[in-house]
Amino acid sequence: MQNKELIKTIILVILVLMSGVLTYMTWNFSPDLANVDNQTDKDKQTHAIGKPLNQGMEQVVTPYQIIHSKGEDTEGVTATKDNVKTMLDPLMDQRVTRAERMHSQHNLIIPDLSDDFVVLDFTYDMPLATYLGQSLNISAKIPNNFKFNRLLIDQSHNGKVQLYAVSKDRHDVVRMTTTAKTSKLKQALSSLNKKMQPYTEIITSKDTIDKATHIYAPDDPKGLKSYRTIYNRISVDAMNAILFNDSLVVRSAKSGTTTYNNNTGVANYNDETERYRYTNLSEDEDRSNNMKDTIPSTFDYINSHGGFTDDFRLFSTNNDSGELTYQLFLNGRPTFNEKDLNQIKVSWSEKGIFSYARSLLKTNVTIDSGDSETDLPGAEEVRSSLANNRTIDFEKVTDLAIGYTMNDKPDNKDIEIQRNSEFTPQWYVEYDGKWHPYKDGRLE
Incomplete structure (x- = not known):
């Protein structure tokens, strides 16, 4: 009987001790937040296919070319991200102090446009309010629902930058006076000056006969390189x-x-x-x-x-x-596939x-293809060939640009097929709203 009581006492003591230990562990428990965070990060990574851009929409909603028109001289530069940033920095975080919309039934003429201005050309039209507010962070009260695809950057008499947003049909413009300083604009142009190349002004219709509405294209493109890109694959599961x-x-x-x-x-x-x-x-x-x-x-x-x-x-x-x-853009030029x-x-x-x-492909590495440099026909030769082609309504030509043709080239010599492409420079023409490669006087 005494042995039974002793066993009960021992068991009771053990239970009391275990209760005390468990109570202590409960009160002093600290979850491993580092592991939880790591797991959360892993979960997030499975729902991503790359790294988000660390800046705003201005990295994606950009002009495709930058033109400087000064008197009789016209020069331009490709729209690499660095070049675009340099040109837009004077406008960032400014305000529009005055805006006025103008309309022309015929060719658009801007009387107060100076003979020294910058052209930013876009391949699409978009709401002016969206571009100013989302890409440039410019505070502005402007006409509702106005769309544009060309922005002229000019200087006003009081040392401030004046903007002209031109509609795609070249019949409407919104003139805006800003708080941006002309001196900053001149500094930006000065830093881009050494990169500028001669550009040609092209007239295709009655809507492109003024300096504010000309089509601009590289005058004599020579020494253009080709490139080869090797890809990684994006997971379908991702x-x-x-x-x-x-x-x-x-x-x-x-x-x-x-x-x-x-x-x-x-x-x-x-x-x-x-x-x-x-x-x-x-x-x-x-x-x-x-x-x-x-x-x-x-x-x-x-x-x-x-x-x-x-x-x-x-x-x-x-x-x-x-x-x-x-x-996809490569070296500031659009690609086509x-x-x-x-x-x-x-x-x-x-x-x-x-x-x-x-496509579930993303660039692993891009290198010089090693091919000989390419000389393309000049802009005037392209214009003349298109204008004299009886199968083309020349008035429907609305833009010319140098881009890269993306030729898909799977390498079957590899044990595991490595997907790659070669990018070769070529003229492209926007005709009747669509982009076509230009070759030997015709549109393909």
Whole structure:
């Protein structure tokens, strides 16, 4: 009997001690927050395909060329990110103190434009309020819903910069007086001066006969290099994690296309082309064509998961369908590819992303191809050839630019096929709203 009581006492003591230890551990417990943070970071990384841009929308919504017109001399420079930043710095964080809209039924003439001004050309039209507010952080009260694709930077009599936003049809302009200093503008031009090359002024129609509305193109492009890019691949799982919020049904087809879907969306991925396209099925509303919302919203969405994996820039805006195209640039020049491997196409709706299409390739390294440098025909030769081509309505030529043709070249010699492309310089012409490669006097 005494032994039983002794055992009970010992067990009771042990239980009391264990209770004390557990109470102490509970009160003094400190979770390993470092590990939790690390796990959270890992989760976030699985929902990203690259690093977000560390600056604002001005890295993606940019001009494609910078022109300086001074008297009879016209020079220009490619729109590398450094060149664009240098030119725009004098305008950043300023204010518009006065704005006035002007309209012309015929050729647009700006009477007070000086003979020394800068032209920023864009390949798309966009709301002026969006560009000033989102890209330049300029405070401005300007006409609602005005769209532009050319910005003239001029100097006023009081030492302040004056801006002229010109509409795509060259019949409307908004004149803006700013707080930006002319002295800062001159400093920016001075730093770009040594990079400038001669440019030609081209007239294609009655809408381009004034110095404010000419088409500008490189005068005599010579010594242009070709480049070769080797790619890494973006994981399909990473894209699905970004765009889908729950489990997926996966279906494969003999054509090499795999379909992923759930109750909210569907995506298709093609192994051969390495193109991925997502459509949101949960959006009852049609895609939005309000570019004041679509441009900043798509930028924020793509950038939030590091989607601008290379030098992608806004290249076209479709005001009817609401679709935007972000296109790959190389050394400040646009690239072109028949399979759209150089594009991100995206549209927005009232509630969020509506569609999203892109190649799942991103640059690993870009090097000089080693080929001989290329001399392209001069801008005047291109103009003359197009004007004399009976199959072309020359008045429908709205822009000329040097870009890079992206030729897809898989290397089958590698044990694991390494996807790569060669970029070769070529003239491109915007004709009737679409860009075409120019070769031997014709548009391809």
